[in-house]
Amino acid sequence: MAMKAIDPQYTADTKYALEVRNVDIYYSAFRAVKNCSFGMERNKITALIGPSGCGKSTVLRSLNRMNDLIAGARTEGEVLYRGQNLYDPDIDAVQVRRSIGMVFQKANPFPKSIYDNIAYGPRVNGWKGSKAEMDELVERALRGAVLWDEVKDDLKKSGLAISGGQQQRLCIARALAVEPEVILMDEPCSALDPISTLKIEELMFELRQRYSIVIVTHNMQQAARASDNTVFFLMDKEDRAGQIVEYGPTEQIFQSPKDERTEQYISGRFG
Amino acid sequence: MSAEPLTPLSASTGRLPQGEEVKQNVASRQQRGKLWQASLLFSVFVGLLVLLLLAWNIVNDAFGGIAVQEAVEVEALTGGRELEELAQPELVAILEENLRSRVLRNLNREQPLAERDAENLIEVILFEIIKPEVVATFSLYDYLFNRAEIEAQLAQDFPRAELEFKSWLRWDFIVNPMSSNPIFAGVRTALLGTLWLLVLTILISFPLGLGAAIYLEEYQSDKIFDERKPVGRFFNRVIERSTSIISTNIYNLSGVPSIIYGMLGLAIFVRALEAFTSGSFFGANEGTTANGRTIISAALTMSLLVLPVVIISSQEAIKAVPSTLRQASLGLGATKWQTIWKIVLPNALPGILTGTILAISRAIGETAPLIVVGASTFIVTDPTSIFSKFTVLPIQIYNWTSRPQDEFRAIAAAAIITLLILLLSLNATAILLRNYLRSRRVS
């Protein structure tokens, strides 16, 4: 795949699925994030960590232009995907979100059946095919999210009628059904019990083979065990803007951090 | 004045109650509280009492006794038989015997007597010969509890009259058209007018109100034009400004007295747009059109009246849809309208429908704007199209209430019960519909 890229530059640089360059994010006059630059490697899990208020979720939401939905939010700088700057005025946010999917902090299945939850994405994106093909797509998405065996007998059941952990995997399956290239996860396990959390983490490793994943987490153990690369954010005390302190392979960040603040944070001394 | 020595706190003239006093103080305060609580409860009971009185007052007038006096007794006409037992020729014979030739000529001109069926002939006999006349009307209370007094009074004033129980609300009352005689008068025309008005008002105000609500809730901050060009920025600014004006304006409109809407309807729909609202522009001239004073003018006026309420309640319903659902949909690459149409509206629909029906059911009880727009107070023909002239239940109630005779008051009360039943069933529909839609979604 990936042979039909629009921008020739893109094929030359396949390391990053997404790359953030000099991004500043504003809420009206307030600068919430400053000077953000990092890359998210293809087929890897990149974790964004940091204490609350450090701007990690804001950065995540800027990666598929979900921040557009917040009145007064503005992003400066570049977010590169396939050699295209997502914030170029010519770029269409709907197209972006179709390629870069998102899973939210709190599971948010539609009040529809499990089947319709999965089918929703393909349908709104102009999917054409027979009923049987759709059934297959739904099954594949649910299998992809390791949910198939649990729900295959009641696909007509409401998406709200299953457990919290299942709901969150349903939301992941729903995101998979539109075959995105990148999946953004905003603290997907924060509302789940440890067993459900473990399942989601295993799932992430599965998915890594096919997708690039970016996850925001405030759980350091999770970042340590479930990610390949880690970006550590911290709020600048002077202007209260979030910024990147350190960024590198997870192992290195957790075992031999270069910055003193990183060490303090991962050893639990603040945050 | 020399400086006084500072007295210790406990010895100062102001002090808190001590010992036994505390108990007394608290007890008396508690008692005062109880008294006030009782008076609050009393106010609540006054509210309930008013509701009961209102209901009783209507029932008291809608049912009761009447004293009927007939110009000629049936037995005298038929020789002891009932009218219904007679054959058609016998009925014709009775008419020919008892009516003056001029009246007969008129009747024959309408439709020859020989060609009329028995039912029609009985009607004519009742109307022209027997002429039952209500000489006195009594409220339910008087009929039940002051019976002796009533009968004594009647025996003195109308010795031939018979006292009978009368329910003014009965099937005939619903299906009979208007009549100047309260005994025969019914609300058929008014009820049909009300139903026409109801349906048309829903058809006009629901899409408009919902559209406005969607715009205000979902597109409020959207920029249609290109922000990079000055012209685009200018137009975006204009739209943004006008949208905020619209929001404030809707709240102000919801407080405008309904009679003012009537005047707006009179000047715009009845007069300025007469060509359209009378139907003459569309070639629909059925002879019943009264200038622009048609159902469609009334429905348009009512729609403007309910629009602010429909918009506000739809906005509430749309607001109640969790934003996480919108984000989930947008995150999957759905466009804004797809998200609204497939996620927001289905979830908001129960609330929107309930709000709309409740708003419109309130409008159905409105009288003032329709008086101004020019509802007819006396028509006997059913409305047949949106260009018909019309009357509605509240107008009939108003008209009958304002007449001095007791019989009209009684049919006004019966019409009120009809209206209230209609409104209650509308509200019940709204609630059932909401419950049905909710249960269907969550199953």
Place this chain on the structure above:
Amino acid sequence: MADQLRVNSDPRAALAGDAVKQVDLRKRPRIGETIIQTILYACGFISIFTTIGIVYVLGQESLRFFASDEVSLVEFFTNTVWQPVIGEFGILPLVNSTMMVTIIALMVAIPLGLAMAIYMAEYASERVRAFLKPVIELLAGIPTVVYGFFALTFVTPWLREIFGRDVVQIYNVMSAGLVVGILITPIIATLSEDALSAVPSGLRQASLGLGATKWETAIRVVVPAAFSGIVAASIVAMSRAIGETMVVALAAGASPQFTFNPFLPAETMTGHIARISGGDLSYQTIDYNSIFAIGLVLFFMTLTLNIVSRMIVRRFREVYE
């Protein structure tokens, strides 16, 4: 690379995917979406047209009214006689009776509505509230013409019974005022209850903790804290009373009199508009134009009250939210 991404060997694995992978992220015009948005905007704009329509219609006809030789602006606002037949157009009698009805109504509705609100917000149990709320909604949902019937056939005879038939006329301001009061009570009750319930419970606890009784807490802490909300509710109710038509049209009488005696008939602004327009009204007459001048005065009175109440509510919100 491709194989790596397609773990599933099924050739249709990327059913939806293939389309996405070739995606061009550039904007393309979504004409459908733009058309829909424009239509929705137009729906919203109808409310502006309504307002413009009201102001234009009332203004234009009023202008014709004042432009005629029979009436001057000064006369309109100062003359105490309204008799179109003899060319006397002073709005004072109409305004006066409107205000009398309104004041009587508020004297009924404020104590009654406020007491209901305090009871519901501070005393009533959940079950009692669940019963009372629908009752109040029922009172609010009854058509005004029914209240008019009630005024004329119940309240008026009752007043005449108490005060004597020579004192109380068949049509009188008192009966209309009392019933309009009942009609606006639900407004005051529900809006005030909202305001009372919005007072943070911390304030109540602080007061109870100082040894105040429930009633003392309600009347000295909660009510003052919700005072602006209660005032706003009363103003909304007042505006509603001023604009109320059917009760006064049925019960208050049809003669524009300048009187302060509530037992005499007196026509209000709305009552007059209803009576004149209910008859066979011919356009382009001074009668026709005159009701629009009255309507204009009515419109500005209610608009001002509504704006004031909204300003009060907004200030109130700032304090507690």
